[in-house]
């Protein structure tokens with residue numbers, strides 16, 4: 001027999017002057033293999049049409065469904081309700097990002113600003129001839145780049161980072177990961193001094209307090225702390 005679960009979600013619309021932050025409680029029957037994506041969809045279609053939360057892929061790929069689930073930043077579509085033995089799940093929007101409504105936050109603007117801030121693109125004086133194959137690189141280097149490119153900008157590392165919560169302009173593990181990704185790409189002609197100009201300050205590589213929460217919560221299991229330590233060591237030697 002299925003049990004009843006209780007989902008408690010923050011409700012607040014900052015663009016509505018009459019809205020006040022409050023918790024709404026929803027009770028629903030748990031189904032086999034139920035994820036929080038399924039539970040929230042059920043709530044939105046049958047109990048509260050006004051509840052807002054974000055989803056796109058439902059498969060841990062797009063990074064849209066990050067939220068604070070019983071105190072931890074996680075992806076709702078990859079979280080089974082059966083993990084919570086007492087059947088009680090409290091949901092909050094991710095901190096650090098502007099709140100749109102309820103559980104929905106604007107990670108896109110934050111990520112756009114971060115990508116501009118760390119110049120998250122190949123910098124090269126070479127002209128690209130798209131009729132020709134790209135310059136070959138060593139398979140191991142390509143593998144290392146692809147590994148870091150798996151980041152889906154979900155923002156969980158940012159939401160779990162004390163520095164990011166305290167410092168508005170901190171680029172976060174996601175931004176430092178981008179810099180490492182381009183620093184190891186042979187197509188990119190920038191040197192360590194160029195990267196120092198971008199992240200050699202307290203809003204960049206020296207702002208990290210090494211609390212490791214970014215790596216603990218990254219759903220892609222990216223080696224964020226190893227990469228941050230690698231880049232910090234390079235930056236102190238510039």
Ligand code: SF4
Pocket residue numbers: 063150151152153154155156157158173174177214217218219220221222224
């Ligand atoms: S590094 Fe991991 S936690 Fe951070 S944005 Fe990328 S995928 Fe999400």
Ligand code: FES
Pocket residue numbers: 054055056057058059060061062063064065066075076077078
């Ligand atoms: S909906 Fe895409 S990662 Fe959860």
